[in-house]
Amino acid sequence: MHFMMCSLPQDIQREEGLGNFRKALKLIERWLKDERISSIQKERLLYEKERINRLLETYPFSEKQAIVKAKEIIQDFSTEEFHSLLEEGYIDYIVVEGEKKFEKRFIPNIGFALNEYRERIKKDPDSEKARSSLNDRLVELTSGAKPKKYRVHARIEAKIEDGAGFFRVWLPFPKEEFQISDVKFLRASQKDCFISPNSSEQRIVYFEGKEKEYFVEFEYTVREWVHNSGYNIDSNLDQYLCEEPPHIVFTPYIRKLTDTVTGEEKDPYLRARKIYDWITKHVRYSYVRPYATYENIAQYVAENLKGDCGFQAILFITMCRIAGIAARWQSGWYANPYFASPHDWALFYVQPYGWLPADLSFGGARRDNEQFRQFYFGNLDGFRMVANSGFARDFVPKTNFYRDDPTDNQVGEAEAEDRKVRLKSKIQIVKFEEIQEG
Incomplete structure (x- = not known):
């Protein structure tokens, strides 16, 4: 999807920003008839029609529907709380043809951002069992098991x-x-x-x-995967050091951010740790729209300081590559005895250890337990199924x-x-x- 590197014409961007999606779609059709556009721009315009449809599907709730939904899931939730959270920027919405429309998973995102609401959101019993089981195992592993x-x-x-x-x-x-x-x-x-x-x-x-x-x-x-477990595989690393547009791109801001985070450190392992530490301490976990609706994921995370497991992994991979550290994707499921769900994380390569894992979202979610947070740099629990070793x-x-x-x-x-x-x-x-x- 290299065509996502091509920005939309300004008039289309303006109408989308105002929520005038019907007009934006008409402008796309007009641009597609323009013989001057390049083949890449044509691909971008054609895809934008699909992207708009996906975007609108992701924001299904009116304000009235969103309030009703929040009251169903958050204990003792009030309309006044909704408007206060909306004013403070904790509720994601877009404007669609003059009306605010709210994102499908805005309720758990409130909980990710604010601990007091996390405690009031109804819990899934299987998720709680899995969380307890993982924490028990982390205690054992960090104690030398x-x-x-x-x-x-x-x-x-x-x-x-x-x-x-x-x-x-x-x-x-x-x-x-x-x-x-x-x-x-x-x-x-x-x-x-x-x-x-x-x-x-x-x-x-x-x-x-x-x-x-x-x-x-x-x-x-x-x-x-604890203390490397013998996975010292030396391979052609060049492909894991380069850009992969549109989401792994060495933009000026991410270059500067990486330089600031790594500072004068020369050791590759410690440079990777500095990047891991910065992301797990500064980026908040948040559900996101479908990945297909974003133009540059790493840039989004760096600027908004939030994102899900894959978003955080992509920023880590991008920053590592800028810092001269080979890094790549690994994903599939978080799979434990109680349930399985999609999950993404990263690998990075440093001598003499070879490939090591880094789970940014699991580490960041445990920033209140420093031993657990540090565990997910270079180690990984066994509750995984791997189906993907490459991104896009x-x-x-x-x-x-x-x-x-x-x-x-x-x-x-x-x-x-x-x-x-x-x-x-x-x-x-x-x-x-x-x-x-x-």
Whole structure:
């Protein structure tokens, strides 16, 4: 998606900023008829029509609906509180044709920003069990416990929510690398599905057919990544030191920020730690819009000091590369005995250790426990499934239409012969067992 490096014409930007999206779409059509535009600008304009649709879907609530929703989820919440939080900038909205429209996940974002509201938001029992289990394990690991290995049996199923047709479906499948081994395909909704090679940077199971429901089950072994665990893999690092537009870009501000954060430090490991420390202490976790709606993710995080797991990982990767430290993407699921959900983190390369993990969002979420925060620089818990080793990579085989998430694949993608279609996905942990060693 290099075309995202091309800014929109000023008149389109102006109308979008005012919330006049119908007028913006008309201006896009006018520009597309202009014979002077470059091929890259044409791609950018065509994509903007898709981006606007995704943006409007992400802000579904009117002010009245948003207040009702907040009162359902936040204990003893009042209309006055809503307006106060809105005034203070804690509630995300855009203007659409003259009306404020509020982001889907504005309620948990209030909790991420303000502890007093986090305590009032209704808790999910499985999430609380998983949080407690992880904290117990972190206590053990930071006290010198031996790393464990786990055998995981997982399933992802997806249902197409869009009409009939002949469909192509891509579901995530685990990669054997670093902490992941012994991957085994168990079963799928179709016998003739295709599994992309382990070398694929975004590994998938691929289906074709008229059916509207698909699934795959697999097993893998995951090891807690503590004190390097022997992953000293020396490879061609050049590709992990360069820009990858539009999101990993060495902008003047991020260059200056990196210089300020790393200072006079020369040791690559300590430079990476300074970058990790700055992000985990300054950037607040926040749900974000679909990645496909952003023009430059690293710049967004650096300027707004908020972002989800992937956003924080992208800023870390960008700053490391500017600092001369090879860094790359790793993602898939945070998968524990209770549930699994999409999650992203980063790897960085320094001698003599080789590749090391850095989980910015997990570290930042534990800034009130310095030992836990430091753990996620160079170490990783064992509650992971890795499907992606590259950011914004094509599938094998490729899609024909814009992906819901052009940067990553954690819940699947689907399309028909003539259009992109949406999936409703469900991840299930069937079995999660510790492997007893020696």
